[in-house]
Amino acid sequence: MAKKKHEANKLELNLTSMLDIVFQLIIFFILVTNFANAQLPKLELPRPEGSKAKEPEKVRKVIVNIVPVRDPDNKPTGQTKLLVVDGIQLAATDYPGVTDYLKKELLEHPDLQVNLRADKGLHFEAVQPVMRAVTQAKIAHINLGALEEE
Amino acid sequence: MSPSRQDKQHAAHAAMSGKVEYTETVHHESSRKVRGPRKMAQLNLTSMLDVCFQLLIFFVLTANFVAAEGIIAANLPTGVSDADPIKPNQEPLKIVLRAKAGTDDVIIWVERQPYIHDGDFYKLYKILEGLRWDPKENPNGSIEPDNPIIIKPLTGIRWDHVVNAFNACVRAKFENVNFAEAG
Numbered sequence: 308m309a310k311k312k313h314e315a316n317k318l319e320l321n322l323t324s325m326l327d328i329v330f331q332l333i334i335f336f337i338l339v340t341n342f343a344n345a346q347l348p349k350l351e352l353p354r355p356e357g358s359k360a361k362e363p364e365k366v367r368k369v370i371v372n373i374v375p376v377r378d379p380d381n382k383p384t385g386q387t388k389l390l391v392v393d394g395i396q397l398a399a400t401d402y403p404g405v406t407d408y409l410k411k412e413l414l415e416h417p418d419l420q421v422n423l424r425a426d427k428g429l430h431f432e433a434v435q436p437v438m439r440a441v442t443q444a445k446i447a448h449i450n451l452g453a454l455e456e457e
Numbered sequence: 458m459s460p461s462r463q464d465k466q467h468a469a470h471a472a473m474s475g476k477v478e479y480t481e482t483v484h485h486e487s488s489r490k491v492r493g494p495r496k497m498a499q500l501n502l503t504s505m506l507d508v509c510f511q512l513l514i515f516f517v518l519t520a521n522f523v524a525a526e527g528i529i530a531a532n533l534p535t536g537v538s539d540a541d542p543i544k545p546n547q548e549p550l551k552i553v554l555r556a557k558a559g560t561d562d563v564i565i566w567v568e569r570q571p572y573i574h575d576g577d578f579y580k581l582y583k584i585l586e587g588l589r590w591d592p593k594e595n596p597n598g599s600i601e602p603d604n605p606i607i608i609k610p611l612t613g614i615r616w617d618h619v620v621n622a623f624n625a626c627v628r629a630k631f632e633n634v635n636f637a638e639a640g
Contacts, residue, residue: 322502329509336516352526353617355624356578360527385615422528427617431610432639434619442533450528453620 348372348391351383353427354454363450367416369393369409373425373437383428390437402440409444424452529620529627533635549605550588551637552581552622556613563618578621585629602632609637 350372372391375383387399397404413419421441425434441449553566557576565573565581567588573580585606590598608622619636626634 319499322506326502326506326509329506329513333509333512333516336513336520340516340520353620355529355621357582357624357628358527358529359624359627360529362525363528385613424526425616427615427620429616430612430639431614431616431619431636432612434616435636435639438533438636447532447534449531449533451531451620451623453527453529453624455525455527 347424348374350374350424350426350452351428352424352452352454358453358456360453360455362455363422364420366418366420367412368420368422368450369412370422370424371405371437371441373423373429373434375426375429375433383426385428385430385433387429387433400436402436405437405440406443409441409446413444413446419446420448420450421446422450422452529624531623531634547601547604549607550600552606552608552626554608554610554614554618554622556611561615563614565622576618578618578625581622582625582628585625585631589629589631591630600631602630604631604633606631606634607637608634610639612640614639 347370370391370393374388374391376386376388377383389399390397390401390405392405392408395408409419409421423434423437423441425437438449551568555564555566556562557564563576565576565578567573567581567584570584573584587595588598588600589595590601606626608619608626610619610622623634623636
């Protein structure tokens with residue numbers, strides 16, 4: 308009799324609502340998380356005043372990244388460390404490599420676009436040879452990567 | 458005449474065993490009632506909640522909230538491109554970006570305009586907007602929207618400033634913006 312009474316008084320937490328909230332949070336984080344992409348190395352892109360940057364079109368594009376050299380305080384020095392073209396790492400000065408890759412791609416995709424992602428701390432002298440390498444592949448249309456307005 | 462306790466027990470036993478015995482009065486009782494009060498089935502959610510918390514912690518730790526990346530379209534000369542040739546009466550407008558000595562700041566100069574010493578690209582945008590000719594919005598403007606604009610960054614100018622200058626031109630609705638050689 309005493310045992311029965313004890314069982315009846317056993318405290319049970321109702322976890323259903325808590326589980327609902329946790330599921331909501333998980334779904335939220337799944338939707339907002341950007342998983343690392345080999346084509347998009349982590350760079351600090353420029354955020355221009357009154358940015359006119361818009362979402363890229365869904366066409367075949369080659370993403371050319373310019374990764375800067377950083378000092379021990381993690382500040383970019385202005386020089387190029389390496390180039391990452393469609394996830395392929397190239398040496399900092401391998402501009403002919405960029406041109407060759409783009410020429411090959413252009414044969415298969417005549418409407419090819421190039422997105423240039425350069426760290427905002429780079430000097431213009433480090434970016435310009437890459438732009439020239441792109442134009443040497445007879446691609447005039449370059450999209451400059453920048454952050455959209457807040 | 459009320460049934461005795463013995464009769465009741467006998468009848469209950471008979472009901473459980475499925476047999477109906479002849480007695481003076483038949484007391485039919487539900488087998489459920491005999492088993493006791495019904496218990497509500499409950500799922501044990503504890504382990505599921507554990508897994509969910511693990512997932513939640515993973516996503517909280519790995520999520521990084523960054524501003525959306527976009528693009529600003531630029532058309533650069535390729536040498537053999539189908540870019541518009543400069544019209545005879547159009548003279549390119551130069552924007553010079555010069556680094557302030559010993560700093561990452563920039564001094565902006567638009568041809569025939571005063572210097573912008575504080576590197577404020579909003580001021581650059583306002584100057585360009587004032588210069589752009591538009592039959593309705595700005596009939597006093599002196600430069601047509603398709604007039605070439607050349608951004609000339611001097612040595613040591615950060616890409617951030619160059620993109621800012623380019624963006625100011627695009628924002629002021631100029632269509633033909635190019636970069637000069639650095640230096």
